[in-house]
Amino acid sequence: MEQLLVILLVKLAVAASLASLLSRSSRFLGLLLREERTMVERLQVAGGISFFCVSGSTLRVITPTYAGMDLALEGSMVAGMVGGYISGLLTGVVCSLPAMMAGEYLAMPLYAAVGVLGGLLRDLAPEPDEIWRFTPFFDLSLYRLVRYPADRRRTVYHVSILMAILSAELVRLVSSQVFGEQYVFALSGGRQGWLLAAVFLTTVFTVAVPLKIWNSARNERLLEVKERLLVQARLSALAGQINPHFLFNTLNTVSSLIRTNPDQARQVVYKLSNILRRLLRKTGSFAPLRDELAFIEDYLSIEMVRFGDKLRFEKAVEPGTQDLQIPAMLLQPLVENSVKHGLASKVTGGVIRVSARRSGDGRLALTVEDDGVGIEEERLAGLLDRGGIGVRNVNERLQVLFGNGYRLAVQSRPGEGTRTEIDLPAR
Secondary structure, three states: OHHHHHHHHHHHHHHHHHHHHHHOOHHHHHHHHOOOOOHHHHHHHHHHHHHHHHHHHHHHHHOHHHHHHOOHHHHHHHHHHHHOHHHHHHHHHHHHHHHHHOOOOOHHHHHHHHHHHHHHHHHOOOOOOHHHHOOOOHHHHHHHHHHOHHHHHHHHHHHHHHHHHHHHHHHHHHHHHHHOOOOOOOOOOOOOHHHHHHHHHHHHHHHHHHHHHHHHHHHHHHHHHHHHHHHHHHHHHHHHHHHHHHHHHHHHHHHHHHHHOHHHHHHHHHHHHHHHHHHHHOOOOEEEHHHHHHHHHHHHHHHHHHHHHHEEEEEEEOOOOOOOEEEOOOOHHHHHHHHHHHHOOOOOOEEEEEEEEEEEOOEEEEEEEEOOOOOOHHHHHOHHHHOOHHHHHHHHHHHHHHOOOOEEEEEEEOOOEEEEEEEEEOO
């Protein structure tokens, strides 16, 4: 009696351990995320489960003391439920090979049939991912059946899974008693009913535990994917705030030049087309610093048409930093702010300076400064939260990308100019 209980506990522990090991495989976990799989992917699901089940069956055949290592029936059922008929059938055949070599000739038809049964349960699921919601607690299923009549189909399906697992174990036990233990391996509780119930419950939990472990891993991976898509969507929305803002200002410049200087208007349109071409090619959230500086030069060449010699541009880029990746369209809004708010109202114009250097510890320091009219102290205090589109947008994008791993500071004195410093990880 005590030996059988130990075997059953070992069986549960082995099932949980092997499921955890498989969930650590990025490839196997990727297969679990797909509800529709190719033939090759179904074979890979069967191969991953079969590898461990065959090892346990072989160890049980060689050393009967390790009977708890044999998960052939449960593995075949799980493979069918997760991967479909082909995965279940193949797993059942492969897992039965050690037993067949030991003379247990009923093992192959039994385990293959159990694998096909698992595939049938998968096809009967009300929803494609309903198989992952299976619970081995029969009383909970009955409670849901009474408490939530609208979900009756779903509850009946879970009860059907439970009955299928119990039926598979019953067939194995009856076959062992009718044809003899030498033809098929089965754990038996003898004449003690509670031990027999423990055997059946262990089989149910041995099927349910891998499903729960893999479902937890699937949910974590799906959550990561959704968070990544959410970040990308938010970045796209923020970038969408910048581009129309920039285009609106540029088109205003073109409209003011059409009547007064058509040649210059044509030049601006031509340069604008180059900028739009660059924007349309931009597909990622990051871009090399070299490309961002080239974008700023194109942008300022448009502004210089309007300002003439009053607007000058200087850059100081430390060697080796131009190939580093920075968030796309990071510097242009700051430069645009310098032009629009810092220099546009200054009679003598001014200079915009952009610098880049390594600040140590694998970080990059970027600076955009001008000698324009500056910002009042009251407005400067809430610039990052309540400022214009440019600075606020840059701050929000940096928060999405780096969390607390960046620093954005704006320093300004009325009549002297504005300096914006950004410190972020060097990519």
